[in-house]
Amino acid sequence: MDNGILISGSVDAKGIAIAKEMKHFSKIIKSDISSLGAKVLCKGEGAELYKDPGLATEKIITLSPHSAVEDALRAIECKDTDGNIFINFTGGDDLMVHEVLEGVQMMVEGLSLSSKVEFRSLCEPSFANQKCDVAVVSVSGDSNGQIYYNGGEWYTLSEDDVVEM
Numbered sequence: 001m002d003n004g005i006l007i008s009g010s011v012d013a014k015g016i017a018i019a020k021e022m023k024h025f026s027k028i029i030k031s032d033i034s035s036l037g038a039k040v041l042c043k044g045e046g047a048e049l050y051k052d053p054g055l056a057t058e059k060i061i062t063l064s065p066h067s068a069v070e071d072a073l074r075a076i077e078c079k080d081t082d083g084n085i086f087i088n089f090t091g092g093d094d095l096m097v098h099e100v101l102e103g104v105q106m107m108v109e110g111l112s113l114s115s116k117v118e119f120r121s122l123c124e125p126s127f128a129n130q131k132c133d134v135a136v137v138s139v140s141g142d143s144n145g146q147i148y149y150n151g152g153e154w155y156t157l158s159e160d161d162v163v164e165m
Contacts, residue, residue: 029155065134
């Protein structure tokens, strides 16, 4: 993986995601989830759908982060929300922040999360466009939650790879 743009933030008491920081990483590291010290609550894959059938019926638009959240909520793996919760989205260069922020809110509501929740949105040029994956993980201690799921693979980031902007 060549490089990535990370947008991160927190979720307020009302479940609203607030973007706070953007970083550019020179590389993304393929990893094994078992070595990252996290419990996976759920993960899902989503794709955008645009259907404009003409004047006869309604236009249908499904955004990939919303589709990923719906998929993840159908396959909850763990309900243990002890520790810090991170909702991490990944996608190609077309992953839009406002769509991710809406997806975070959908996930918080869908999982009834009330503990400390943060989110991450990672765009990487080699990840497919019009697709988005999401993973919700619980970590203990001082972990920064840099655990990402995309296309059936797990990834992480290192602060050593941050590129000054």
